[in-house]
Amino acid sequence: MRTKGKLTLQVVAFCWHFTSLRYKFYIMQIKPPLVSYCEQVRNLPPDDPDRKHHDHVHGFAVKDDNELFGRLIMEINQAGLNWTLILKKEENFRRAFEGFDILKVAAYGEDDKSRLLADAGIIRNRRKVDAVIHNAGVIRGLQREYGSFSSWLDHHHPMGIDGWVRLFKKTFRFTGPEIVNEWLMSTGYLPGAHREDCPVYDKVIRSGPEWLKL
Numbered sequence: 212m213r214t215k216g217k218l219t220l221q222v223v224a225f226c227w228h229f230t231s232l233r234y235k236f237y238i239m240q241i242k243p244p245l246v247s248y249c250e251q252v253r254n255l256p257p258d259d260p261d262r263k264h265h266d267h268v269h270g271f272a273v274k275d276d277n278e279l280f281g282r283l284i285m286e287i288n289q290a291g292l293n294w295t296l297i298l299k300k301e302e303n304f305r306r307a308f309e310g311f312d313i314l315k316v317a318a319y320g321e322d323d324k325s326r327l328l329a330d331a332g333i334i335r336n337r338r339k340v341d342a343v344i345h346n347a348g349v350i351r352g353l354q355r356e357y358g359s360f361s362s363w364l365d366h367h368h369p370m371g372i373d374g375w376v377r378l379f380k381k382t383f384r385f386t387g388p389e390i391v392n393e394w395l396m397s398t399g400y401l402p403g404a405h406r407e408d409c410p411v412y413d414k415v416i417r418s419g420p421e422w423l424k425l
């Protein structure tokens with residue numbers, strides 16, 4: 212029995228390791244390392260959507276539940292599309308999803324789905340719209356249980372990307388490894404949003420991102 216148990220453990224450990232490697236490979240393949248975002252925006256004008264996002268949003272600590280949810284909406288909608296396109300539509304998303312109000316979005320029914328799928332200002336993708344509404348309902352549950360979405364995240368922090376990916380997979384819809392990784396870096400739960408020589412790096416540190424509190 213011991214030998215059998217040991218073998219099972221070895222098989223499980225191998226599968227775990229393989230899955231972990233696969234996620235890392237997947238993340239590396241899909242997008243170039245996020246640190247390149249700093250270089251990518253360096254020569255863009257200050258009012259460029261990517262430059263503004265990089266200088267004032269990306270990697271800064273976020274504590275407001277609706278903003279965290281809004282950022283998740285953006286990441287989910289980016290899947291398979293260009294990030295700049297999503298940034299240009301940010302205000303449209305904010306308007307369409309009523310200021311990213313979790314309570315309101317969680318209550319969306321068929322009329323709201325039809326409205327969203329007819330809104331040319333956002334991404335008209337049924338799976339993404341359904342996932343956003345479903346996830347709003349899940350976040351409402353987390354708010355009831357933990358006090359806030361932010362507290363639920365803090366409860367699990369610190370955790371490596373593999374753990375976060377598994378947690379998000381069993382908790383939410385449409386949150387694959389790339390989306391989870393981007394979202395956690397963007398909201399300050401994982402390091403790596405900016406290069407240390409980026410002019411914005413110190414400002415991000417001063418905002419108190421969670422990854423600093425290990």
Ligand SMILES: [Zn+2]
Pocket residue numbers: 248249265404405406409410411412
């Ligand atoms: Zn940067």
